[in-house]
Amino acid sequence: MDDEVEAGAAGLFATVYGGDEDAVVRALRAGAPADGPDADGEGRTALYVASVSDEPGIVRLLLAAGADPDRLSGGTDLPLCGAACGGHTEVVRALLAAGARVDLREEFGFTAMAWALQRGRVEVVRALLDGGADPSLAGPGGLPLVAAARRGSTGCVRALLEHGARGRAEALREALAWCGVDVAAVLQEGLEQPGREAVTQRFAEDGGVTVVVELLDDEGRPTAGNDLQTGHAAIATLLEAELGIALPAADLAGRALRRGDPDDDDWTEAVAVLQRRGDEETFRSAAAWCAGDEALRRAFGADVLGQLGPRGAYAARSLPLLSALARTARDAAGLRSAVVALGHLGDPAALPEILLHAGHRDPRVRRAVALALTGLVPAGHEEGVAALVALAGDPDGDVRNWAAAGLASAPADTAGVRQALVALLDDPVADAAAEAARGLAVRHDPRAVDALARILAVEAPDGYAYETARDAVRHLPDARVRARLERTLPRCR
Structure with missing residues (x-):
């Protein structure tokens, strides 16, 4: 490399490391x-550095200038693999769009998919599958589905199943082998060094919990670590359903209650399986759980009944059971599940029990009330509308969001309803603001226009707020305003 070219390369790398696109x-x-x-003699490429640094703008600039997306950095590392390992979805999409071979292997036989699965990068896995990755191409961790099951990533397993991945029986055995295992202990054992302190942290993500174990040096600085997700029970439930294995309802309830979190995949997957089963045995089991002494099991039973309810006869039989639970439950989990389930039934006869809890001290219960009222309050039901208006001013953003959705879809069109929606147009929760703008647009209120223009300009095009605003535009009566808003280009990165 001559001096001029070497100086140019050094300057380019300095700007890439600095993240300066200009x-x-x-x-x-x-x-x-x-x-x-790079001029340091290690053979690193600028594209690889930008890819692992999550610099999609710089990645696109380098690709447009002729950088080869499949060139190995340092003779060993692919840009696509580095981006996948880091969870840099936008970079992955940019590399694929530029022609990067999605299943190309780097050192030790790793593909981008193998790295993404090892790290539990759900969105990257989906981007790779959308880009044509083979869902059954084995890597160092075996078949992708088995690797995802071992990782404990329910999201990765779902994505692979949606694309027809092979190895379901093997993946089920892997998931079952991890069920009930102390993940933190296994991780610590794999890292353990005599005399070294280990710290364990747990983070809620991807519908479950990720356990991180790090070794510390004498000054308390992390020097090594590993992590694993804990969605193995949910994965087992998913795979059993795929394989036609009908686990007893009591066993599914046991999995759901293992961590006792209604938002956890262990819980929601068990509910989904029982809902699809939808038979008399399931109804009787759920009814018995609702009448039992264990608070979390009552909540799980309510969730199941709420999903079964819309199935004809089950709705009429579920209503008195859930109404009684909503009146008598004292724990937040039971109340939340009973209220949401009553909303799922779609019967306005449940409104008295739902409205009992509109002012509950726990925001999770108020959130459930707002959700249950959405689409349920009939025309002329003043108490239901008043509850939604009050919830639209709640200090909790999620409560306001659901209340906005409820008001937007409510048949009532009063000055009070419109004022509540106007008050939400500048809400810091973008989804709530979008729902409010939709509610005003449906009512042909011109105050929706500026809010819709702002949302369409600044919100991410793949987000809920943007999509809600796009849909709301069609309700505006002025054709010229509709045309202008339909052509509004997002200003976000």
């Missing part, structure tokens, strides 16, 4: 090779 453009225009190796 400086990258200047370096490329000055003649720096987009695909040249």
